Amino acid sequence: MFAPLVVALIDGLGWRGGYVVMAGILAAITVPLHALFLNGRWSDDAGSQSAAVSKAEVRQVTRTPKFIILQIAMAMATFTLFAVTINIIPLFLQRGMDYSLAAVALGLIGAGQVVGRIGYPQFARATSARTRTVTIFAIGAVSLLTLALVPGPAWLLIVVAVLAGAVRGCHTLLQxxxxxxxxxxxxxxxxxxxxxxxxxxxxxxAPVAGPALAGLLGGYPAMAMVMAVLLIGAVGLTTRS
Incomplete structure (x- = not known):
């Protein structure tokens, strides 16, 4: 939600001036709040009441093929969704949008995450763990594929980006x-x-890997295509978990 405000700062003050203003806000607001109001003492109640963890019982879960496959699929989904959505500004710049509109799109992705998280509990009550995982990953793959292949118009790309943001929001609770x-x-x-x-x-x-891969492939749409293919692979893995 702050992306458009950061763009306004950069447009008015340059990136160095924008950084100075943001550093000043951090120093004037965030640091005092933590220094004055953060409780540094931790309760011992949870530690005294917690049962000893059985390593054998943990290994019975963490070393099963189902656990490992699901872990790989979830990691692939995290990587692909983060790589594309966090780098949506350069992707949209290559699609012909101006910087301010691309920044608004990034902010709307954040709003989409909130919408996804609000809707997730209702979806979870109506589906099994495997079904909702496959469905969420499949919608994410379609959204990344659309961002990779469709050049415009801008409003359509933004709608798809918001959908990808909603998938990211659901993915957080899914994880x-x-x-x-x-x-x-x-x-x-x-x-x-x-x-x-x-x-x-x-x-x-992922935020670093996305631009690196875009540089190797010649652009962010190509990077989004690779991420869509990887997410499709995650869908396939999830059907086995």
């Missing part, structure tokens, strides 16, 4: 509930930490 939906909540913290570790890595790597 958070994948373990509990399939293996319950026993040893959830340990099992879920193992499950989400690859997603954390690729989520941090």
């Amino acid at each position: 958070a509930t994948a373990v509990s939906d399939r293996w319950g909540t026993k040893n959830f913290g340990t099992i879920n930490a193992v499950f989400t570790a690859p997603m954390t890595f690729v989520g941090a790597f």
Whole structure:
């Protein structure tokens, strides 16, 4: 939602001036809030009441083919969705949009994430874990494929980008509930930490990998095409999880 405001700062002050203003806001608002109001003391209640984690029980889940396949599929979805949506501005610039409109599109992707998260609980109640995972990944693949192949008009590309944002929003909750939906909540913290570790890595790597791949392939639409194909592969893997 702040992307259009950042563009306005850059247009008015240049990127260096925009950075200085944002650093000033961070120093004047965020730092004092953390210094004055963040509770630095942690309760010991949770630690005293938690049961010992059984390594054998954890391994019975984390070393199964179903767990590993689902983990790979979720990591692929994280990588592809992040690589395209976070780099939507240069993609749309190559589609002929101006910088301000592309920034608005990035902000609307964030709004789409919120919509996806609001709608996810109703969808989850009506579907099985596998069905909703396949469906969400398939919609994401179609949206990335459309962004890769369709040159315009701008409004259509923005609508598709918002749809991709909604898929990202659903994916966040899908990732958070994948373990509990399939293996319950026993040893959830340990099992879920193992499950989400690859997603954390690729989520941090994707914003850099997207531009690097676009440079190798000659443009962001080609990068989006590769990501769409990878996400289609994730759909195939998910049908086995």
